[in-house]
Amino acid sequence: MARPNDEVEALLREYADLIAITGKGAFKQRAYERAARAIGGHPADVATLDSKSLREIPGVGSSIADKVEEYLRTGRVAAVEETRASIPPGVRALLDVPTLGPKKAMTLYRELGVSSVDELAAALREDRLAELKGFGPKARENIEHGLAVLRQSGGRIGLDTALGVAEETVARLGEAAGCVRCAYAGSVRRMKETIGDIDVLAAADDPEPVMAAFCALPLVAEVVLRGRKKTTVRTVDGLQMDLRVLAEDSWGAGMIYFTGSKAHNIRIREIAVRKKLKLSEYGLFDAKTGRKRAARTEEEVYRRLGLPWIPPTLREDRGEVAAAQRDALPRLVTVDDLRGDLHSHTDLTDGIAPLTEMVAAAARRGYHYYAVTDHAPELRMQRMTLDKARAQREQLRQLAGEHGRLKLLHGTELNIDPEGNVDWPAEVLAEFELCVASIHSHFELDRDAQTRRLIRACENPHVNIIGHPTTRKFGRRNGIDADLDAVFAACARTGTALEINSHPNRLDLNDEHILRAREHGVRFSIDSDAHAPTHLGHVRFGVAQAQRGWLGPDDVINTWPLTRLRRFLRKTGAR
């Protein structure tokens, strides 16, 4: 299913959590977390590494390497199994509730026997937390709010996870006997930021072997229902997945129908009705005679409706059908349009890979330019200093020219303080080729304060990009409360770009914000915010959100040639 590195990362993270909950040493816990991150972000497949190379991964010593090897060999690790036996899995799930950490989770389990999020909600309702030490009224209120945030994302999973499952399933079913075509549809194909369930389509004359292959997939935990045309399963992640099998000659109509969105489908069916046609998942038919007019491909069905093909990321009934009728669909930005990445980290701060590895990974992507933007000193835990930043700049200079056309830019990710000020005085900021500025704390300030703060950051002549502008994280916190339209206007006025942060847990700005910001004439930067070489590929998620926000290449500064980008970074020609 997942790549072995991801499985190992998940296992080590789980073990780290269990160590924290059982109170077996903060340093041991951190060692496991560090190793988990290092392996998750390691470019080589751990399953192919020999013992020596495994131990060369920073943070992986002999104890952890042994466990990794045990896992790769047997699929389990005795030490982890033992700890699991003493702590029910639901206790670990309590850590997903914001404001609940390992200590409080353990107290809840030990004192009240709470061993799941549901039991926590029940205990809260029955006011059983009041008797516990360390759970005063405010703490209980915070937990209640935390549960609400968790519930909002509840049942939905990240686009990255869903895409992984969908792609894996399509690859496997494509090999099933008699399967002519296979593809995923639904919200995964529309690249929505979170996914409720996965829809997979297959074309086959005989559905039976495909259905059987589907039910036999290793990631299937339970077959919920099974019929001739449709089968529903639940995956090991608790995700619902539907497979529909149809005849090859209605493939296009089926793809349109199951890609949705529902609102988009209603819109195009209205057009069909006006043309005395009837559109279903089986095809586009003459309403009177029932004769099939189109069905084989999406293009053919749209064409018969008098429309050009509409990209799935636009199919949300946000005016795309009307635009298609006017032949005014935007030319959407694609991953191939990106000439560089303007927000990334190295192990000088909280990345896991050294500068040389990050740069090499950027070069492999064929970029024309690449900005290294490690954290600035105000984010204290990263221990950045001006000396370190300058040394990094020198190191970057020495790497210049080592990767063909790739131009390296030295930047930094500044911290926006509650007043909207950033690290370092202007003369120091001027040394950097670009500055990203982001909020990392004080998420609870009121709307006016947050708005002022962001606008002030935009007005700083050295701030080029506002990083992850709302700071939301799925399942962790909602974005800050700010008058975003005022912020968008300030960005347009000052020539400050807004980031579309591509990390699948962030996707910030989101599609609706992008649409609104675009109306203000804002420019965008689609960045990975990579903390490891493998993260550079996250831009596919950011690009998808940009498409959902109707952006073309011209709206996105990191599709521009370097000379044009540099002009923008000087912040003189705000439009």
Add this chain to the structure above:
DNA sequence: GCCGTTTTCGGCCCGACTGTTTTCAGTCG
């Protein structure tokens, strides 16, 4: 548990915020 221009022991990312335990533990980034 990892690691080493502090090198096989003794450190380890640091500081702010918050609520409540009135002197600090827990959580977060």
